Amino acid sequence: MTHPFYTIHTHGLIRVAAATPRASVGDTAANAAATIALATQADAQHIDLVVFPELNLTSYALDDLHLQTAQQRATLAAIDSVVAASVTLRPVLLVGAALVRAGRLYNCAVVIARGRVLGVVPKTFLPNYREFYEKRWFASGAGLTGLSIDLGSESVPFGTDLIFAASDLPGLVVHAEICEDYWAPTPPSTAGALAGALICCNLSASNIVIGKAREREMLAAAQSARAVCAYVYSAAGPGESTTEVAWDGQGLIHELGEQLAQSRRFATEPDLVVADVDCERIAQERLRTGTFNDAAAFAGHPETRVRRIAFDHLTNPAVADVGLERVVPRFPFVPNDPARRDEDCYEAFNIQVEALAKRLEAARARTLVIGVSGGLDSTHALIVAAKAMDRLGRPRADILGFTMPGFATGEGTKANAWALMRALGITAEEIDIRPAARRMLEDMRHPFADGAPTYDITFENVQAGLRTDYLFRLANQRGGIVVGTGDLSEMALGWCTYGVGDQMSHYAVNAGVPKTLIQFLIRWCIRTGQYDAATDAILSTIVAQEISPELVPAGADGALQSTESMIGPYALNDFFAHYVxxxxxxxxxIAFLAWHAWRDAESGAWPADLPATARVAYDLSTITAWLERFLQRFFATSQFKRSALPNGPKVSGGGALSPRGDWRAPSDGTARVWIDELRSAVPQAEPGHLA
Known part of the structure; x- marks a missing residue:
């Protein structure tokens, strides 16, 4: 026994598997034994649902042998064997069998759990083209609803109107369709999902030809995205008859368009491909997608026309940590796959460039005005601005870059700012804000003006505010617009001064980009040669330095003011922001997922070119401490700043914080609900669960 926090079911995760048993050519006893063996293995792996291939008990490629009485009786015996074995097994089993009802033979999915058949779903669409001749043997299940079928002494629900829902495990709501059903323009799983099924399953035979594996992946990804569901697909593997065709045994698990797992194809040994699907995430996505609700209405609300077959799943609801069968990216805004990451970086960068170019044209501005600190955000805003000018065919000299050293500006960052502005060929100037800041502090009777080293929020914001005052007035003077530098991470945390350059501007070009993505975008610009070698060298230096606002002088030990020591690591904060x-x-x-991603230096998933210094670990107590701080800042203290955000492009599908876009919230809200939930559900540090 362990704390409920560590169990997948606590967090709406359901463990599913696509099974590839060793098939046979009509040996139903062997098929039943292979099914039971994999079901037993699945039980040992704490799997909740196993999907087998089409007709896996009967065998698929039997041709006219499907119409033999002996074969039909042997299939019933195979079902009985699996049902008997399932009494003590955890998983719900979706097995394939050819069954006779009312003088017709149907290609069926048989749903078995804990020693009983919950229901039988016939195949709707029967392929009868090229190598397929299913209409020669099978009848379609189209239109068959509200019926039952006799299996031995039991009468069980039969029809295409069935979904199966665990009464004791929210999220385990299952729909079954068979092979060709999801090649059809109107897959039955669409209606199943609209009726409430969160996990749609496909029992498939699907012989293999060149390119078909890619087609299956495309269909499974598309259906899981379109129907807002998880999709588990299992194709027949080696052992089926190869008289005319061959088999590869492809198993797929998708969730909301994303592939979670795929089996080994052409494997000679039986296989289970396993993943934990996030049914809470699916349910939340449906709440956010009005089109899903409209589709249900246009379809006549399928939930009013289905039979929801209830069953008890957790007969022994022991609380156990069974791990997590799911890759949790440490950087959810940044793909781990290098090719996909390059595609995303290309799109993100060009979204920003296109957006800024359009705003510059629409404003009929002669110049772009930007404060260049030598830090990460202003650097990225500046290189975007340079590309925007290039795209418009305008000289980069129309970008007016100002470095404005304050009381704590480091020589290194100031030098980087100058070097970058020169390398990009913009118009560069320096305005020392210290005399004006000192005068303002004197007028305010601030202790610093009398020589006392008082580095409070007023001391910091006097500098930040003056920089913004200069930029806006310079834009007035020189016919320009001020380019904002604040990013999505700062907006989420409220780590910006209200009314200054990282919160207020004429156009907030970085507002849709989180800090972690900005770091990778700059690296992408270097790697793909967006600028010249001199610029690349400066960008490399900037992206490697510690993030600091440089508003307070270095301490006696020479250490600079560190942003992340005050608000937490940006990598964690971006992780929290994505899921919120x-x-x-x-x-x-969120804490559970973060713990699995960060609990040791090797956990989670990260891009291969991530610097070794970023491959760190955080224990649960550290994660929850920073998460609580994030929740307080996000929900209670920062919304008023986001409510006044200037225009800026949405960049990431992970969301944006503009009040005119993805996020609308009251400026006077409270974080209590979220903090109370965190404190009540997450345990104190327990031995064996910390890095």
């Missing part, structure tokens, strides 16, 4: 903004997950669930 995009999916609305409970804080305890």
């Amino acid at each position: 903004i995009r999916y609305g997950l409970a804080p305890s669930k």
Whole structure:
């Protein structure tokens, strides 16, 4: 036994598997034994649902042998064997069998759990083209609803109107369709999902030809995205008859368009491909997608026309940590796959460039005005501005870059700012704000003006505010617009001064880009040669330096003011922001996912070119401490700043924080609901669960 926090079911995760048993050519006893063996293995792996291939008990490629009485009776015996074995097994089993009802033979999915058949779903669409001749043997299940079928002494629900829902495990709501059903323009799983099924399953035979594996992946990804569901697909593997065709045994698990797992194809040994699907995430996505609700209405609300077959799943609801069968990216805004990451970086960068170019044209501005600190955000805003000018065929000299050293500006960052401006060929100037800041502090009777080293929020914001005052007045003077530098991470945390350059501008070009993505975007610019070698060298230096606002002088030890020591690591904060903004997950669930991603130096998933210094570990107590701080800042203290955001482009599908876009919230809200949930659901540090 362990704390419920560590169990997948606590967080709406359901463990599913696509099974590839060793097939046979009509040996139903062997098929039943292979099915039971994999079901037993699945039980040992704490799997909740196993999907087998089409007709896996009967065998698929039997041709006219499907119409033999002996074969039909042997299939019933195979079902009985699996049902008997399932009494003590955890998983719900979806097995394939050819069954006779009312003088017709149907290609069926048989749903078995804990020693009983819950229901039988006949195949709707029967392929009868090229190598397929299913209409020669089978009848379609189209239109068959509200019926039953006799299996031995039992009468069980039969029809295409069935979904199966665990009464004791929210999320385990299952729909079954068979092979050709999801090649059809109107897959039955669409209606199943609209009726409430969260996990749609496909029992498939699907012989293999060149390119078909890619087609299956495309269909499974598309259906899981379109129907807002998880999709589990299992194709027949080696052992089926190769008289005319061959088999590869492809198993796929997708969730909301994303592939979670795929089996080994052409494997000679039986296989289970396993993943934990996030049914809470699916349910939340449906709440956010009005089109899903409209589709249900246009379809006549399928939930009013289905039979929801209830069953008890957790007969022994022991609380156990069974791990997590799911890759949790440490950087959810940054793909781990290098090719996909390059595609995303290309799109993100060009979204920003296109957006800024359009705003420059629409404003009929002669110049772009930007404060260049030598830090990460202003650097990225500046290189975007340079590309925008290039795209418009305008000289980069129309970009007016100002470095404005204050009381704590480091020589290194100031030098970087100058070097970058020169390398890009913009018009560069320096305005020392210290005399004006000192005068303002004197007028305010601030202790610093009398020589006392008082580095409070007023001391910091006098500098930040003056920089913004200069930029706006310079833009007035020189016919320009001020380019904002603040990023999505700062907007989420409220780590910006109200009314100054990282919160207020004429156009907030970085507002849709989180800090972690900005770092990778700059690296992408270097790697893909967006600028010249001199610029690349400066960008490399900037992206490697510690993030600091440089508003307070270095301490006696020479250490600079560190942003992340005050608000937490940006990598963690971006992780939290992604799951709060995009999916609305409970804080305890976010902590659970973060713990799996960060609990040791090797956990989670990260891009291969991530610097070794970023491959760190955080224990649960550290994660929850920073998460609580994030929740307080996000929900209670920062919304008023986001409510006044200037225009800026949405960049990431993970969400944006503009009040005119993805995020609308009251400026006077409270974080209590989220913090209470976190504190009540997450345990104190327990031995064996910390890095």
